[in-house]
Amino acid sequence: MPVRRILLLVVAGMASAIVALLLAHGGGGVPLWITTLVAWMLLWGANHHWSAVPDRMRTGFARAAGFGIPVLFGLTLVFLWEVICVGLRVPTVLLPPPSLIGARIAGSLPTLGADFVQTVIRAVIPGWIMGSLAGFLIALACDRFGFLRRGLMPIGNFISALPIIGIAPILVMWFGFDWPSKAAVVVVMTFFPMLVNTVAGLAAAGPLERDLMHSYGASWLRTLLALRLPAAMPFLFNALKINATLAMIGAIVAEFFGTPIVGMGFRISTEVGRMALDMVWATIAIAAVAGSSFYAILVLVERRVTFWHPSNRQK
Secondary structure, X not given: OOHHHHHHHHHHHHHHHHHHHHHHHHOOOHHHHHHHHHHHHHXXXXXXXXXXXXXXXXXXXXHHHHHHHHHHHHHHHHHHHHHHHHHOOOOOOOOOOHHHHHHHHHHOHHHHHHHHHHHHHHHHHHHHHHHHHHHHHHHHHHHHXXXXXXXXXXXXXXXXXXXXXXXXXXXXXXXXXXXXXXXXXXXXHXXXXXXXXXXXXXXXXXXXXXXXXXXXXXXXXXXXXXXXXXXXXXXXXXXXXXXXXXXXXHHHHHHHHOOOOOOHHHHHHHHHHOOOHHHHHHHHHHHHHHHHHHHHHHHHHHHHXXXXXXXXXXX
């Protein structure tokens, strides 16, 4: 489908969505649901045709598909969420509409900002770095010495199987109620994915390439740097992306078991007790945006580093 038609579907769908939102806040009725259905069909069609454009034809506007399609899809879900909550008069205790959550975010920026710094800056990022780095270094040792692989891999599997709600209170007692205990939980959660993916990635180089390096008399370190580590990059980035989401979950859950009077997990647990569900959803929204942004940055870096991989080539 030509780009102009896709753009027309997007504009028509957004206009219909705006009309539906006005009807929802104005009383609703049958016109609301008809307009909502029309808006959903237009936006669905725009996403469908936009995603079907071949990569080689994505120039200018169409090249933004990698960013625009998920944004348009997400806006569609938010639109349906708002219409359903407002049109059906869903109690805010059960599910507040996005407009109420946005108003709470705008009115609580200092509190949410302090929670973000405590959880993400002080716990998630340091724990993610330490856990991923530890898993990477141990994987190198396992690759160099076979007995370590046979001895440490079962232990790593055992650690990864431990329930987070079981080890979080123990680590809080060990490292205190401030951010170090939350970072320790993140380290435990991110260690094993990096270990497993790095070990698998280091074994991904083909036998012909290995034989070529051996014929040149290359050492283990030279082979690692010139062949095996570059071949393992897709596996490493896969682990980093998995750990980006696990780190956020681990830090927030750990804050349920003890933290200073700041932090996303602390905010969620206390506001639930006060039945302030709009604040709970506001904190969840900030955490989701932070985690998604973290993941997106890793994807962009991965495309730059592993541009040679088939998954990053244009179709």
